[in-house]
Amino acid sequence: MADRPRLITPQGLARIRAEYGQLFGEERPKLVETISWAAGNGDRSENGDYIYGRKRLREIDRRLGYLSKVMKNAKVVDPAVQPDRDVIRFGATVELADEEDARRTFTLVGDDEADATNGRIAWGSPMARALVGARVGDERTVRLPAGEKSWEVVTIDYPA
Template sequence: MTQKGYEQIREELERLKRVERPHVIALIAEARAHGDLSENAEYAAAKEKQSFVEGRIRELEDKLANAQVIDTSNLSTEKVVFGVTVTIMDLQTDEEKKYTLVGQDEADLKDGKISVQSPVGKALIGKRVGDSVSIVTPSKTVEYEILKITFE
């Protein structure tokens, strides 16, 4: 994963531990004060939220413990590699798209981040500016030309 992705996961983990966990504990205590727990919807909701928060904390701790942070600062922009931002053009529609190739945990298509394990990511790896790539999707085959490779 990238250093930025590592930092984002670490920040989310800290927020969950310092803000969300104490908040959920307070919700449980407040719901307990209302009496009979067997018919207490607030208590059940608070316990469910606690379960989600604790599960997410464990998941993030595991990701950070097993993370391999790749330093992209000294990599070349000659060809597409992990961590680059690549600008491509759909050869059928002349539409330009810009993607950053990241690890699976960082992928977010809305933010322009695609996994190197995705079909598009796999097709782009190792290619150079000017190269064309064909990506087979369930509905059609798409042709792209690589316009630019940068690190952002």
């Protein structure tokens, strides 16, 4: 099965590239040096630096593989050039109000850059899927783990 494109904002791709560069260019070489030093100290079976270093190296290599795959399949979508700014699409920042007029603000971003605690929800999440295509004043019902909840779109913003 071919890998599907992963939507991502330019800022999200920049963060992923920065993490890749930091791991590959800084952390991994230092770790390889530490492992080489530890291996030269004799018995590796009880050498904590060697054992931990090898484990951490596997973690870094696994993360580098994942980040490489994300960058390879990334489809950068710049929300600043969204032509129809009245409709919720990828990259939109949306303010919603529920039945009790409690307000929440979300930005729809790629799955690899989602951070719900900072108001960045994944493009593939149930909330985002329910909101796509909505306009200001539209009401959408979202099926959440706690049950269904209705939200009204109050504002839609895109970066300048």
